[in-house]
Amino acid sequence: MTEPLIELKGVSKSFGDNIILDHVDLTIYRGEALGIIGPSGTGKSTILRIIAGLTPVETGEIYVAGQQRQGLIEDAQDPIGIGMVFQQAALFDSLTVEENVGFLLYQHSKLPRRRIRDLVARSLEMVGLPGIGNRYPSELSGGMRKRVSFARAIMANPDNAKDNPQVLLYDEPTAGLDPIASTVIEDLVRQLQFADEGCGSYVMVTHQDSTIRRTTDRVVFLYRGKIQWQGKVSEIDTTDNPLVRQFFSASVTGPIQAIG
Incomplete structure (x- = not known):
C-alpha cells in the first residue's frame, strides 16, 4: 500500500440510542478506489460525512495527511482538499450551472469572475458537459x-492548493439512474481518477452491483456499526463471508435482517 491519506481510528457515532458506527478503523490510501458497501441504514453515508468534516464523532480520532483533525472542517482547514458528491446532486435551483459549479470560488476566493468562468468551463468539459453553464438545474436530466x-x-483554486481536492467522496452517485446513465457515471468516475487534473483517490458508497464492480478496487463491508469484511473487489465472488454472499445474492435468508 501507498501512504495513508485519511485514517479513522476507533470512530464511534450514535443518533439517540441508535449506534451507527462502533469503534470503526478505516484507512484510505493515496491513489486507491475504495468502496464502502452494506445494507441500508448501516452508516455508510455517515462515514462519508465524517471524512468530509461535516459530522462530528463521539469517540475516536481522524487523521488527514498525517495530521489529526480537530473539530469539523469549519473549525480548521485540512492539509488536503476533500470533495464530496452528494446523492441528490445538491445543486442550488436558483443558480445557473456555472454559478453552482463555481460557487465556492465565487464566495471564498479573490479570483476575477472571468477567471472563475474559465475554470468552470474547463471543469464542465471534463465531465462531458461543455456549453451548458447558462442553464438551470431544472433544465437538466438526472x-x-x-x-x-x-x-x-x-x-x-489555482491560488490555494489546499483547496484542491485530493480525495473525492461519492455518496450513491448512480442511485435512481437507468443502467445506461449509470454506466456513463461509472465511466466518468474512473476517467476523473486518471485525468491529469482529476482526483486520484476516492471513496464510493453504493448499493449498485455494477457501480461496485466497475468503480472500486478495494471494498469494506459495513454492518451493525462495524467493518465485517474487507478485500479486493475481485474477491467478492469467492469469499465465504455469509454477509457478503447474502448481500450480493439478494437473498432474504441469512445473517442480514431484511427491513420492510
Missing part, C-alpha cells in the same frame, strides 16, 4: 445534474 455535481466537486 444524469446531467449528477455530472454537474462532479464538476463542482473537482473545482480547483
Whole structure:
C-alpha cells in the first residue's frame, strides 16, 4: 500500500440510542478506489460525512495527511482538499450551472469572475458537459445534474492548493439512474481518477452491483456499526463471508435482517 491519506481510528457515532458506527478503523490510501458497501441504514453515508468534516464523532480520532483533525472542517482547514458528491446532486435551483459549479470560488476566493468562468468551463468539459453553464438545474436530466455535481466537486483554486481536492467522496452517485446513465457515471468516475487534473483517490458508497464492480478496487463491508469484511473487489465472488454472499445474492435468508 501507498501512504495513508485519511485514517479513522476507533470512530464511534450514535443518533439517540441508535449506534451507527462502533469503534470503526478505516484507512484510505493515496491513489486507491475504495468502496464502502452494506445494507441500508448501516452508516455508510455517515462515514462519508465524517471524512468530509461535516459530522462530528463521539469517540475516536481522524487523521488527514498525517495530521489529526480537530473539530469539523469549519473549525480548521485540512492539509488536503476533500470533495464530496452528494446523492441528490445538491445543486442550488436558483443558480445557473456555472454559478453552482463555481460557487465556492465565487464566495471564498479573490479570483476575477472571468477567471472563475474559465475554470468552470474547463471543469464542465471534463465531465462531458461543455456549453451548458447558462442553464438551470431544472433544465437538466438526472444524469446531467449528477455530472454537474462532479464538476463542482473537482473545482480547483489555482491560488490555494489546499483547496484542491485530493480525495473525492461519492455518496450513491448512480442511485435512481437507468443502467445506461449509470454506466456513463461509472465511466466518468474512473476517467476523473486518471485525468491529469482529476482526483486520484476516492471513496464510493453504493448499493449498485455494477457501480461496485466497475468503480472500486478495494471494498469494506459495513454492518451493525462495524467493518465485517474487507478485500479486493475481485474477491467478492469467492469469499465465504455469509454477509457478503447474502448481500450480493439478494437473498432474504441469512445473517442480514431484511427491513420492510
